[in-house]
Each structure stands twice: as structure tokens, then as C-alpha cells.
Amino acid sequence: MNDHAAAVITHEGLGGLIAGLRAEGFRVIGPRLRDQAIVYDDIESVADLPAGWTDEQEGGHYRVRRREDAALFGYNVGPHAWKRFLHPPLLRLWRAERSADGMTVTATSEPAERYAFLAVRSCELHAIAIQDRVFLQGPYVDPHYKARREGAFIVAVNCGQAGGTCFCTSMNTGPKAEEGFDLSLTELLGDRHEFLVEVGSERGAALLAAVPHRPAERQDAAQAANAVARAEGNMGRHMRSDDVRELLLANLEHPRWDDVAERCLTCGNCTMVCPTCFCTAVEDENDLAGNAAERKRRWDSCFTMDFSYIHGGSVRSSGRSRYRQWMTHKLANWVDQFGTSGCVGCGRCITWCPVGIDITEEVRAIRGEGGSDGRA
Amino acid sequence: MEGLERIVSEHRLFQGLGPEFVNLAAGCAKNVRFNADQYLFHAEEPADWIYLIRHGQVALEVATPGRGAAQFETLGEGDIVGLTWLLPPYRWGYDARATELVRAIALDAKCLRDKCEVDHDLGYALLKRFLPVLVQRLQAMRLQLLDVYGSAG
Amino acid sequence: MDRLGERAPVMAPDAMLPLIARVARRVRELPDTWTLDLVAADGGPLMRYAPGQFTMMYAFGVGEIPVSVSGDAADQTRLVQTVRAVGKVSEAVTRLAAGDTLGLRGPYGTAWPVAEGYGRDVVVVAGGLGLAPLRPALYQLQAERKRFGKLVLLYGTRRPEDILFRRQLANWRRQLDMEIEVTVDHAGAAWRGHVGVVTRLIPRLGIDVDNAMALVCGPEVMMRFAASALNDIGVPEEAIHLSLERNMKCAVGLCGHCQFAGSFVCKDGAVMRYDKVRRLLGLKEI
Numbered sequence: 001m002n003d004h005a006a007a008v009i010t011h012e013g014l015g016g017l018i019a020g021l022r023a024e025g026f027r028v029i030g031p032r033l034r035d036q037a038i039v040y041d042d043i044e045s046v047a048d049l050p051a052g053w054t055d056e057q058e059g060g061h062y063r064v065r066r067r068e069d070a071a072l073f074g075y076n077v078g079p080h081a082w083k084r085f086l087h088p089p090l091l092r093l094w095r096a097e098r099s100a101d102g103m104t105v106t107a108t109s110e111p112a113e114r115y116a117f118l119a120v121r122s123c124e125l126h127a128i129a130i131q132d133r134v135f136l137q138g139p140y141v142d143p144h145y146k147a148r149r150e151g152a153f154i155v156a157v158n159c160g161q162a163g164g165t166c167f168c169t170s171m172n173t174g175p176k177a178e179e180g181f182d183l184s185l186t187e188l189l190g191d192r193h194e195f196l197v198e199v200g201s202e203r204g205a206a207l208l209a210a211v212p213h214r215p216a217e218r219q220d221a222a223q224a225a226n227a228v229a230r231a232e233g234n235m236g237r238h239m240r241s242d243d244v245r246e247l248l249l250a251n252l253e254h255p256r257w258d259d260v261a262e263r264c265l266t267c268g269n270c271t272m273v274c275p276t277c278f279c280t281a282v283e284d285e286n287d288l289a290g291n292a293a294e295r296k297r298r299w300d301s302c303f304t305m306d307f308s309y310i311h312g313g314s315v316r317s318s319g320r321s322r323y324r325q326w327m328t329h330k331l332a333n334w335v336d337q338f339g340t341s342g343c344v345g346c347g348r349c350i351t352w353c354p355v356g357i358d359i360t361e362e363v364r365a366i367r368g369e370g371g372s373d374g375r376a
Numbered sequence: 377m378e379g380l381e382r383i384v385s386e387h388r389l390f391q392g393l394g395p396e397f398v399n400l401a402a403g404c405a406k407n408v409r410f411n412a413d414q415y416l417f418h419a420e421e422p423a424d425w426i427y428l429i430r431h432g433q434v435a436l437e438v439a440t441p442g443r444g445a446a447q448f449e450t451l452g453e454g455d456i457v458g459l460t461w462l463l464p465p466y467r468w469g470y471d472a473r474a475t476e477l478v479r480a481i482a483l484d485a486k487c488l489r490d491k492c493e494v495d496h497d498l499g500y501a502l503l504k505r506f507l508p509v510l511v512q513r514l515q516a517m518r519l520q521l522l523d524v525y526g527s528a529g
Numbered sequence: 530m531d532r533l534g535e536r537a538p539v540m541a542p543d544a545m546l547p548l549i550a551r552v553a554r555r556v557r558e559l560p561d562t563w564t565l566d567l568v569a570a571d572g573g574p575l576m577r578y579a580p581g582q583f584t585m586m587y588a589f590g591v592g593e594i595p596v597s598v599s600g601d602a603a604d605q606t607r608l609v610q611t612v613r614a615v616g617k618v619s620e621a622v623t624r625l626a627a628g629d630t631l632g633l634r635g636p637y638g639t640a641w642p643v644a645e646g647y648g649r650d651v652v653v654v655a656g657g658l659g660l661a662p663l664r665p666a667l668y669q670l671q672a673e674r675k676r677f678g679k680l681v682l683l684y685g686t687r688r689p690e691d692i693l694f695r696r697q698l699a700n701w702r703r704q705l706d707m708e709i710e711v712t713v714d715h716a717g718a719a720w721r722g723h724v725g726v727v728t729r730l731i732p733r734l735g736i737d738v739d740n741a742m743a744l745v746c747g748p749e750v751m752m753r754f755a756a757s758a759l760n761d762i763g764v765p766e767e768a769i770h771l772s773l774e775r776n777m778k779c780a781v782g783l784c785g786h787c788q789f790a791g792s793f794v795c796k797d798g799a800v801m802r803y804d805k806v807r808r809l810l811g812l813k814e815i
Contacts, residue, residue: 093545096589102570102630103589105547139796140781143543252812279785282778286590293590297545300784307786309776311615321814329788336791435724445718449725454733475721512732515754519726520714524748525657525687 004199006216007208008188014072014195015046016211017155017183021116026153029085030118031075036064038078040085043118050075057164057236057347059356073119073187076163077346081275082124083131085115086148091297093282098291108294112147119157120181122174123166123344127275128154129180133338134278153203156181160189160227164236165347167360171241173344175231183208186224196224237347239360240367245332245341247367252324256365261320263355268301270349270357271326276334276342281306302326327359380405384481387428388454389505397498404487410474416457423466425482427457432478437471445471448520449513456509461485544781547587547632550575552625553607558693561615562658563623564599567608570630575608579640580665581772581800584610585780587632588621595777596622597662597799598636603672608633611661611693637780639800641666641744642770643673650678650736652764654755656685656727656747660693662772662799663746671705679736680707685727685751689713689720727751731758738763745803746772753810756803766804773798773806790815 009017021028022044030043033050043049055075056063067074092108120128128149135145156177159166168174177184182204186196196216199205271277281300286293300307303322308315316322334342343359350358381402384390390398408427410416416427416434427434433452437445448470451457457472457480466485492499554566569575578584578598587593594616600609614623625631643651643666651670655663670680682701686692692711702709710730712723723730728751743759745752752771759769775787775794782796790809792798809815 094547096587096632098589102551103549103632105549105632107543107546135783138782140544140783142783252815278783280779281784281786282593284590284592290590295545300786302785302788307776310774315775316814318814324814325788328790333788333791337793433723435718437718443717447716447718447720447724449729450712450723452723452733473718512729516726516729519728519750519754522750523687523714524751525685525691525714 004205004208006199006221007197007213008194008216008220009197009208009211009213010192010194011046013197013211013213014185017207018043018045018118020207020210021153025114026116027113028116028118029082031073031078033064037062038064038075040078040080040082040117046072049073049119054161055163057166057351059165059350059358060353061164061356062351069189070193071160071187071189073157073185074160074189076159076161076166077121077124077348079273079348079352081273081346081348082117082120082128083275083278085113085117086128086152087131087135087142087145087278089299091144093295093297096293096295109144112144114151114153115148116153116155118155119185120154120177121157121159121346122177123168123171123346124275125154125156125177125180126171126173126344127346130276130338130340130342130344131278133340134276138338153207154181154183154200156184156200158184158186158224158228159231160187162231162235163347163351165350165358166235167237167239167345167347169232169235169345170237170239170360171341171343171345176228186227188220188223188227190223194220196220237345237350237358237360239345239363241331241341241343244363245335247363248328248332251366252328254366256362257320257324259365260323260357260362261318263357264303264319264323265354266303266319266322267354268303269352269354271301271303272299273348273352274330275344275346275348276330277301279307302329327362330359331363380407380481383407383430384428387430387481389428389456389509393501393505397501400491400495400498401483401488401502404484404491405481406484408480408482410478410480412474412476414474416472416474416478416480417468418471419468421468423458423460423468424485425458426461426485426488427472428481428483429453429455429457430479430481432480433475434478435473435475437473439471445473449516450475456506458485459506459510459513462489462503462506544634544783545779547585547593547634548575549630550608550633552627552629552631555625555627558611559613559691561623562611562613562693564609564611565622565625566600567610567631567633568606574605575633576636577605578602578608578636578665580643580669581641581662582636582638583662583777583780583799584608584633584635584637585777586610586612586618586622587634588618588625589631591621592618593632593634593778594618594622595637595780595795597772599661599664601668602665603668611658611664613658634780637795639796639798641772641800642742643669643744645768646670646742647673647676648678648740650741651680652734652736652741652743652759653680653682654684654727654731654743654745654747654759655682656751656755657687657691658693659745659747659751659772660684660686663744664694666744667701670707671701674706678740680705681734681736682707682709683727683730683734684709684711685713685730685747686711687714689716689722726754728754728758731755732762734762739765741768743769745769749774749810756807760803766807767802769803770800771803771806772800
């Protein structure tokens, strides 16, 4: 953080922030209501935001519904994560062409967009930080991620409520955005609908300075703190996480893996919606004449048989081993690989699992705490 | 006999065995040699001898009609040829052929069986030495059965 | 995290973009296995690499596969790789003739820690095509012969006709101060060598087990049995190195495919220390 004092803005100020970012050449991405879900898409003005909508989440269940107020950020997280912009689902890598002398290879990836992300939740900031470790801080850097990540402007938003599948407090990833943003908003709902703004960077301060704002007063800060405390207090799920790595690694042959395999459809939804899952596959395509070939990179899932294919067959041919791979990777092996858990407690994998498999419940079952379904 | 006792006691199978046992075993032993391509024994013959190889290589073979002899294992210095001597009906199930000049200690299987019957301490000591050889061969055979180099590899 | 092997020395700016290589020579080793000598498209040298590393070979329009380097790392004029035709990419790669081009990325992965064997006995255990990734280490052992104690190569394969690098093995046996034992799983009566799995040769090794290093490469089951047998005779787990195989797509630890518990085989391996992987090798579907 820094010394910049918090400020308060209205809808007009928020509109100014969006306009200011657009004027600086950023492509502003934020929450929009589309196809009965709150997704991340282009935002041109405050009017695009899902005013008065919230989401209702449970295992295998997601519905948007009207709120009683006009909150702009009164939902939690939807099926989208910011990774779809920083780590696109489909990316052209290069093109090969036959030449008189053999072949040539040319990079084809489009120039990276300059993104400004509006309304990034604390769990999502942590997810971005985790993907930073994967793509930027290892011996090899992903240049495509780097180009999109560097310079991306981040406006965080603090949660004023928790969703039915949220458990960020268990993973120490929220609900308050602590770092990794340029500006952070807390929606102040009441007689006056305003937003408390905290500044996280110099360019955040500069942007804020250019829009109408007033200094935050003590009661503004108190109201914002109350909102965050409310979210903290109504987490939909809990999971003991301090020993989960050791727990899972000591139970790689636990009968619970057979149990979850009975329910798991190995559809891979959890990996698609997870904000940290990063696996990809490459595809080669030819033109009909066979003179040009293109290589693309596509999100992949450890739930497919192809994922672990080596000559002769798949290493992980059973659903049991694939679920175990996903969950032990997320909660245990990730720590060995990247020095952090791969789970931020956003609850997407629970919500978007077609059969409602609940990672917090699976951990509890392996821990030997049967019975409870993980609901707080 | 003294020379033979020394040779017997130096073989891997008997190393560390007390002199009283070595003497008993050596009482059933003789020195033998086989030239290259000479057979130590053939399948279906009585398992009358156990061979402790001192030098050279012995191939264990099974003959297949139309395809000649298939070698399934070769044994060398320090190895034992013939593990069926201890179990009735004391009959070889395969051929054993010297692939080069082989020097070995031959132990009279009946003599040894009789001594083991009389002296169970000797019998137990020998069993403890034969059993690991059996288990090692079994484990190797498992890996061989997997045919790991077949297509992957 | 824990060091599982020696870190790869090279890093490309866009690791996914292949460079163009040209086939300078193509030699049939076995009916389905070929060795390609590769040079840069302009005929110059391609890349420096360490024994045990691999490259990603791209056949035009077909796809990419990981292939271990099988040549002499000291010879920078060409990159030598041995490929068995078992899938569509490897079939396309082995069909390439002298003068043809292919895409190439790398080298990637950890190296055989040959220098850790200085002053010690070194046992090399190869199974099947696993001799190819070990050949660069054998070249180095040969080049620096005086720095090592006793050298032993145990090589197991399926049948006498499947023996890889047969002429070279014969030459090495003549020229090198190295014990070379070749064993096959099945043989006709004419075969004069050993018959039996390669692990059977391990208890007969006359090496100083307290001061020895072992390099093992072959099918995973064979490596598991071999490493276990080496440990049984007293070679410490930390002195045994294996080269693992998993699905490798990006080869730089970013695509996730080759995960092996807490490691990525592409960047934390393929060469890994036995003590780090022993327990995992015993688990199914890891």
C-alpha cells in the first residue's frame, strides 16, 4: 500500500474512472449480466454493470436474481475468471509454411490487449498472483501471459457479502483486497450510494485524481469495514487448510477417491471455471493443400484421458486418479511446485460442478469428518 | 576332500555356513566340467544333481517343436542350476546347456536330501539359502512376463 | 522446491517457437528405429546440450514429440537423436530423409549428473530404447574415463535382434575400459549372451556400492525393478538417477501435462533422483 488517503466517489466518479481508463487506451473489462449469468466482458459505462443483480450459489447451482437495492457489485463470482483474458482459452502460437528450402515458422499471436479489469475480487487477485507465479516466476516465462499481464490496470472490489460456495477466509485470500490492485472499491449502500476508493499504485492515484471525489471520512471507512466484515461472517463454506497438503499426500489411496469417482463425470468444468487452473494443450491444423500448418494453444483439463497420454495409453485412465490428480494438485502439489496453494476459495468448482462435488466436503471426508456437508 | 570343502565353502551359496555344515554338504559334492554345447541335463530326466557354477555360462532352454530351443534364462558364476532337487518328483522341467566351458560343483541331490532329513538344522540352513534364489528368479520372471520392451520403451 | 536433478542451462525467449533444423543423415538402427543427425537449416550447429536432455521435434503439420538426445554432447556440429516410430508424429519424423526440414525446440530438462561420478564406480543400466538417452552419458564417461572408477553398462532388451547401437557396443567393449553386459528376455539357441531380465545382472555387480553412482533408463517398470535391485545391493537411493517419461507438450513446465506429483517431468526431470521418486513410482496412476 502507500500513503494515498482513501476517497469516496459516486456513480459519476465511477463513470469517470471507466471513461478515464478508456481514454488512456485500456480495454475495460468488467461484470455484465448475460445469458442469465454475471460474466466478464467489455464495459463502456456504468450502465453496463449489473445494477441490482446478485447471484445465488450452491453445489451444482447458480442463479441470478434481483436484489432489493441497486448495488453494482452485489454479486460474488460467476463462471468467468480473469484468466480468460490473461491466459486466453484459445491462442494462435505460430504458423508454418512450406518453402522451396523446407519450411518457415512465423509467430502469429495477436498483439496483446491493454486490459483494465473492473471489479476484481480479493480471491481473484490472489488467483492472478498465483498464475503470475506459474507463468512469470519459474525458469521459463510465458511471453503471451506476460504481455497481457504487464501493464494491466486492476480495479478491485471488496465483497460486501459472501456467496453460498465461498470460502476465501479458509484460504486466507479475502474477502478484503489487500494488495495487487491499482484502485480498490468498497460499495457503500445506504441513503447515499457511493464507493470508498483505496489507492494501490501511483497510476491508480493519478486516475482517481482526475475524477470527482471527496476525502473519505471516518464513517465511510467504518461502513466499508462493516461491509467486509459481513462478507467475512457469512462464508458459504469452510475448509481447514493449514494441513491439507500433508493430509492429502498421506491419503493418496484413501477410499474416498473411489467414492468421489462414483459421482464425478470427469467433465472438466471445475478446471475451466477455476481461476488458477492453467493447463493447456496444443493443436496442429493444416490447410487442405498441406502447404501451411498452424499451431494453436487451447485450455486443457486434467480430467481428459488425453491429458496424461504416453505411448501405449493414459497414465491416469481411471476417473478416480484424475479427480485425485486435480484435487491433490490444487491443494498439495501446487505448494511444492509454486510455493503456494492453488486454491483461493472462490467456490466456482463447487457451483459449476454438474453434480455438485464440493472440494471442502471431500477434504473433510478424507480427514475423517464425515456427516457435515461443508455448509457453514 | 579338503580342496573340495574349500571350493564348496567359497561358493556364494555356502558362504558363511559353519564348517560342520560345509563338511556335510561337501560329502555329497564332486567337481565337474562341461564343454561348450554339452548338456548338464535334459527335461524329464531325474533331478539327481544340483550344480553350483564356478566358471562359465549355462543356458536354460525349452525346446519348441518347429522353432528349436528357446533360451529363457542364462546363469553364470556363483549361480545355482537346478532348484527342483528338493521337491518330489525330483524331475527336470527344462534343458540346461553349457554355452561355453563350464566348471561347477555337482551336489548329489539324493545324498543332500537324505542328510537334510537326518539333520534338520542343515536342512533349514540350506533352505534359507535356496529360498532367496527362488524368489529372485520369480521376481525376474515376473518382469520378463511383462515384456516391457515390447512396444513402449 | 527441492532440486530433483540438474537444472537445464538454456532458456529461449519464446520457448514455444521452434527453430528450423535439417536432417543431415538418417540411419536405420532397427526396423522401427532411426537415428537422425540434425544441423541448422543453414548447415551450421544447432544447440548445446547436456547428456540426458531432450528436444521437441515438430513434423510439419503433424505435431510435436519429445525425443532424447542420443549423440555426443561434445560434438557441437550436429544434434543426434534416435526415434522409434510408434505414433503419427514419430512415424513422420522417422520418414524424413537427408535434406528434409523439421521444427525443433530445446534442449530441455535435467541432465545425467555424470560429474557426480568422478572418483566413483559408475553403473549404467539401460532397457530397450532407453539406451539412446544414456548414450550421451556413455560418450562422456568414455571421454573422461580416467576420472571414474569401475564402469559397467548393463543393457537389457527384448531379443538379440532388438539390440540398439550393436556395432558401437562391440567397439566400446573392445576399446573401452568398461564392462558391458547385454542381456535379452528371449533368445534362440544361437545367442551366446545373457538371457534374463537386466535386473538379474545387478546382484553380480562387482562394484564399490558405497562409492558408486547409477544411471538408469528404460520402461518405467524396468527402472523401478532395476533401481530397487541397485538399492538392495547397497547403492544409496541418492546415488541412483532415473529418466522418467510423461506426456510432454510444452516442455517448459507451463502446460501441466507431465506433472508427476510435485514435479514437472519436463523441467524438474526427465532425469530424477530415485530417493525423490521411489514412493511415487510404487503408486498407480500418478
